[in-house]
Amino acid sequence: MLRKLSNFSLPKITLWRTIVALIMVAGLYATYARFAMGFARATHLTDAQPWGLWVGIGTLCGVGLSAGGFAIAAAVYLLGFERYRPVLRASVLVSFLGYSSVIAGMMYELGLPWRIWHPIVMWNRASMLFEISWCVMLYSTVLALEFSPALVEKIPWTGVRNWYLKWHHEILIGLVMAGVVLSSLHQSFLGGLYLLTKGKLDPLWYSPNLTTLFYLSAIPAGLAVTIMALYLSIRSLDVKLDPKILSEVSRVIAPLLAIYGIFRVVDLAKNEALPYLFMWREETLSFWLEVALLVIAPIVLLSIDKVRNDPQRLYWTCAVIVGGFMTNRVDVSVTGLQRSSGVYYVPQWTEFAATLMVMTLAALVFRYAVIYLDILPKNTAKMPPRFRWAMKGAAAEA
Amino acid sequence: MERTRAILVDITKCIGCRSCEQACKQAHGFPTASEAKLSPTNLTVIEEHGEKFVRRLCNHCQEPACASACLVGALKKTSLGPVTYDGSKCIGCRYCLVACPFSVPRYEWSKLVPYVKKCDMCSARQVKGQPPACVEACPTGASTVGWRDEILDEAERRILGGGYVKHIYGSDEAGGTSVFFISDVPFEKLGFPAPPKQSMPVLTANALGDVPTVVLVGGSLLSGLYWITQRREAVARAEGNVAYPRPRFTANDDDEKRS
Numbered sequence: 001m002l003r004k005l006s007n008f009s010l011p012k013i014t015l016w017r018t019i020v021a022l023i024m025v026a027g028l029y030a031t032y033a034r035f036a037m038g039f040a041r042a043t044h045l046t047d048a049q050p051w052g053l054w055v056g057i058g059t060l061c062g063v064g065l066s067a068g069g070f071a072i073a074a075a076v077y078l079l080g081f082e083r084y085r086p087v088l089r090a091s092v093l094v095s096f097l098g099y100s101s102v103i104a105g106m107m108y109e110l111g112l113p114w115r116i117w118h119p120i121v122m123w124n125r126a127s128m129l130f131e132i133s134w135c136v137m138l139y140s141t142v143l144a145l146e147f148s149p150a151l152v153e154k155i156p157w158t159g160v161r162n163w164y165l166k167w168h169h170e171i172l173i174g175l176v177m178a179g180v181v182l183s184s185l186h187q188s189f190l191g192g193l194y195l196l197t198k199g200k201l202d203p204l205w206y207s208p209n210l211t212t213l214f215y216l217s218a219i220p221a222g223l224a225v226t227i228m229a230l231y232l233s234i235r236s237l238d239v240k241l242d243p244k245i246l247s248e249v250s251r252v253i254a255p256l257l258a259i260y261g262i263f264r265v266v267d268l269a270k271n272e273a274l275p276y277l278f279m280w281r282e283e284t285l286s287f288w289l290e291v292a293l294l295v296i297a298p299i300v301l302l303s304i305d306k307v308r309n310d311p312q313r314l315y316w317t318c319a320v321i322v323g324g325f326m327t328n329r330v331d332v333s334v335t336g337l338q339r340s341s342g343v344y345y346v347p348q349w350t351e352f353a354a355t356l357m358v359m360t361l362a363a364l365v366f367r368y369a370v371i372y373l374d375i376l377p378k379n380t381a382k383m384p385p386r387f388r389w390a391m392k393g394a395a396a397e398a
Numbered sequence: 399m400e401r402t403r404a405i406l407v408d409i410t411k412c413i414g415c416r417s418c419e420q421a422c423k424q425a426h427g428f429p430t431a432s433e434a435k436l437s438p439t440n441l442t443v444i445e446e447h448g449e450k451f452v453r454r455l456c457n458h459c460q461e462p463a464c465a466s467a468c469l470v471g472a473l474k475k476t477s478l479g480p481v482t483y484d485g486s487k488c489i490g491c492r493y494c495l496v497a498c499p500f501s502v503p504r505y506e507w508s509k510l511v512p513y514v515k516k517c518d519m520c521s522a523r524q525v526k527g528q529p530p531a532c533v534e535a536c537p538t539g540a541s542t543v544g545w546r547d548e549i550l551d552e553a554e555r556r557i558l559g560g561g562y563v564k565h566i567y568g569s570d571e572a573g574g575t576s577v578f579f580i581s582d583v584p585f586e587k588l589g590f591p592a593p594p595k596q597s598m599p600v601l602t603a604n605a606l607g608d609v610p611t612v613v614l615v616g617g618s619l620l621s622g623l624y625w626i627t628q629r630r631e632a633v634a635r636a637e638g639n640v641a642y643p644r645p646r647f648t649a650n651d652d653d654e655k656r657s
Contacts, residue, residue, distance in 0.1 A: 040508035047436075047504050050495035078620055080627035111490020111505070111512040118489050122470035128602050129493050130469035131609065177620045181613055188605070195601040196463050196497040198594045211605050341501070 020360055027357020030350035034108050044348045048341035049334070053351040056333035058105035058358070060190055061326050062098055063136070064214070067222025069095025069143060070176075070183040072249075077176045087245055089150055089375045090233065091226040096143040097362040098225075099136065104358050128192045135186030142179045146172070150373045188215040194332055202336035203273040204287045209263075210332075216263055217294065220256040221325035223249055224318035229366065230376075231315040237367065239376040243311040250314055253321070254302040261295040286327065286335045294324025402479030402576060403524055404546035405533060406553055407453050409581040409588070410561070411540035414451035416444050421535030425520060438506045438515040442532055447588045450581070453541065455532070456481060456502045456517035457568060458576035463598035467497035472514075479546065479576045480519035488513060499572045499593030519576070546576060553580050573597030 011017065033042035045052050072091040075081040107113040119133040145168070152164045191214030194201055207213065227246050233239040268274055276284060298321045307313040334345055369375055416432060419442060423430050428439040436443050442455035458481045465473040465481060472487035473494055494514060495503050506512035520530035524543075528534070533543045544552070553566045557580060567585050568575040572593045581588060 035510075038508055038510050039505075039512065043507075045507065047495060047507075048501065050492040050505060074620070078624045078627060080631060109491075111492065112488060113490070115489040118470045118487060122472075122487050124466075124469055124471040126466045126599060126603065126606065127469045127471075127493075128606065129467065129491060131606060133469055173624060177617060177624070180620055181616045184616060185609065185612055192602055192605045193493070193496075195605065196467055196598055198598075198601055199499060199592065200501075208601075 020364070023353070023356050023360045026349075026353035027360070030353035030357070031108075033350050034354065039111070042348065042350045042354075044345060044351070046343055046345070048343040049337070049345040051333055052345055053334075053347040053355060054105055054109040056330045057326065058109060058355050059102055060329040060333055062102035062105060063190060064187065064218040064325060064329060065221055065225045065322065066095040066098025066102075067183060067187055067218040068224075068226035069093075069098075069146075069222070070139075070179045071219050071223060072226065073146065073176045074180045077173060078180070083245065083248060086241060086377065087226065087230055087249070089147070090230060090370070092143060092146050093150075093366060093369055093375055094226055094229045095222070096140070096147050097366055099140045099143060101358045101362045102136065103140065104361075105355065108354050128189050128195070132186045132189045132193070135182045135189070139179060139182040139186065142175050142182065146175055146179065150369075150375060154373065184215060187218040188212065190214050191332075197337065200337055200340040201332070202276070202283045202339060203271060204268070204276050204283055205332045205336040207267050207271050209267050213260070213264065213267065216256070216260040217325060217328060220253045220260065221294075221321055223253050223256075224321040224325075227318045228315055228322070231311050231318075233370050233376055234311065237370050237376075238379045239370065240379045241376055244309075246311055246314055247308045250302060250308055250318070253318075254299050257295055257298055257321070261291075261299070264291075264295070283331075283335060283339070286331050290324055290327040290331055292324070293320050294328055298324070400477050402477070402546045403519065403543060404458075404479060404549040404576040404578060405455075405519065405530065406542050406544070406549045407577065407579045408540050408542075408556065409450055409452060409579060409583070411538045412444070412451040412453060413538055413540075414444055414446065415537060417535040417537060418442055418453065418532035418541060419444060421531040422517070425523070425531035436502065436504055438504045438513075441504075441515060441517040445589065448583075450583055450588055452579075452588045452590075454502070455577060456519070457500050457572070458517075458519055459499075459572050459598070460574040460576065461572075461597040461599050463497040463499055463572065464494035464503060466599035466602060467493045469493065476521060478521065478524055480521040480524065481516075482518045482521050483514055483516060485513045497598070499598060500591055549578060553578050556580060570595045573600075 030042060039045055043052060043054075069092045072084055072088055076084050076088050106116060110116060119130055120137075124130050149165055149168055152161060152168075155161045155164075188211035191210035191212075194206070194210055195208070198206060227249055230239075230241065230246055230249075234241050234243065268277070277287070278284070298317055301307045301313075301317045301320070307317055338344060370378075419432065419440065420430060422428075422442050423439070426439075426441065433440040433443065435445075436454055442453060445452045445454060458475075458479060460475070462473065462475055462481045465471075465475055467473075468488075469491065470487045470489060472484045473481060474484070475481050490512060492505055492514070495501075495505060503514050503516040505514055520528070520532075523530060529543045533541045536542075542549070542552070550566065550569065556562060557564055557566070562580050562582055563584055565585065567579040567581070567590060568577055573596050579585070579590070586592065
């Protein structure tokens, strides 16, 4: 007993812990500002720019960057790419946490968040947002179920555990298929939201094919996020994973981005938006930044063996893709609407703080899930003793 | 089709007295202080453009973008013509603000329980056969109300009489509205937005119509892929090749199994 007490010490103050603490303090203040003082005090949103950072980053990027889960699940279960199986659970978890963050972000974004359940009983089949809300509800459930064995296998009662895992195995393929269909629908429909902004959204982004464009860009960006999460797990969570698997996943990204890039160019030509590519405007600069980060740079970088086969370089390449993807979503939701709205929207710091807090919490949950659950193979030898208890149990049976 | 109500605003007749603003505020119980722009407590406004007074209010589209956007169906085109808002359904997503081609709906940004506010063409009054408060208050007849077809005929008659720009704003904007404007100055010089001249809900209807196809075709495609994968695996197993062993989560997995 005494020895246990003497082992107890306050957490050490490190750089990362300080950053997390600061984000949490700022985020908690933003939460207070949003719910105790209202939109006018917590955001720079106006009638002319009614959707800002919380939709542009929180929802559009949150959902888009969580597309890795359905892609990897489909690759393993439906296409039989067994070589991706070791990273399956991690990518499903990343997606699940992504969707959880989106739902948490909705609490800030909605004016009347306690009515978030209304779409379940109040239907409007003509609304893009209605379809999205149903898809997100259903797909979050699918992700939770896909991930559930990682928790259930820690239950000490063998009977319950085996019953659940057996039942889960029966419906798993159905879940994965439903996941692919639901994801395909709502990833596209997020772009579909902006079909109604015809005449308002800049010609560089408005297109009748916004749905397809959003879908095509979400899959490579989602895979890039998965690679980033895996790299960080290897680096700092003592995960024992062959780095080759990262370059395996990255192999798919370049062709997907190329398809997206070609589609984008053809689409711009079809919409007669090509002249806008060479105008000295903020929109055009933003467009080129987006295309450089999301399409040109990654395709060049990923064609270099030295980049693909070096986990750290690959990590930074994926970060570029994610940056490009976020630029695209912000362009559609903010930059491209600026001219018609006549308002130059810059988010208030509390908007950033709330979003950062939600993202940080998701990252923390991921970290502890990887440590305590069987998400990724680990080097048990190097594990701190307090983590070892979690390594026993049903791990071997899984 | 049922006959619907419509408002005609004749910009040549408006003298900028703001009686419509005041009547609207009184009818809705808002504070009566005059405001320069549309706001949650100012659902119609007189904007000055040069020497002209331009009235702004909800245009009550025939096929409203806002009503198609609203995921819970809080916004509705009523059979009498007005587009109304049911606050008890609203969840505050503000997609209606994004969707409106005329940028009309306002949001109560400073309230802790915020709602959307927009002109409802005094729907409740019109059901009782009364004119909208703003029309009733207009001393010069710049705003008039009537059946939509008759109002359109009247607008055409005035334009043919001369002295007007040859366009009824609202006749084809956003697929047609229930509030029409006629003017002796081109509309683009008066700050009128230029929305697409088509029904807005059509823009999303096509994509939404694809849902059953995606579900059916996607579902069968995926089932087919799964079947092929299964078959291939079964063949591999029969031939004694197992390409990929299942993952091991810990370095000790093997030891545990052995013991």
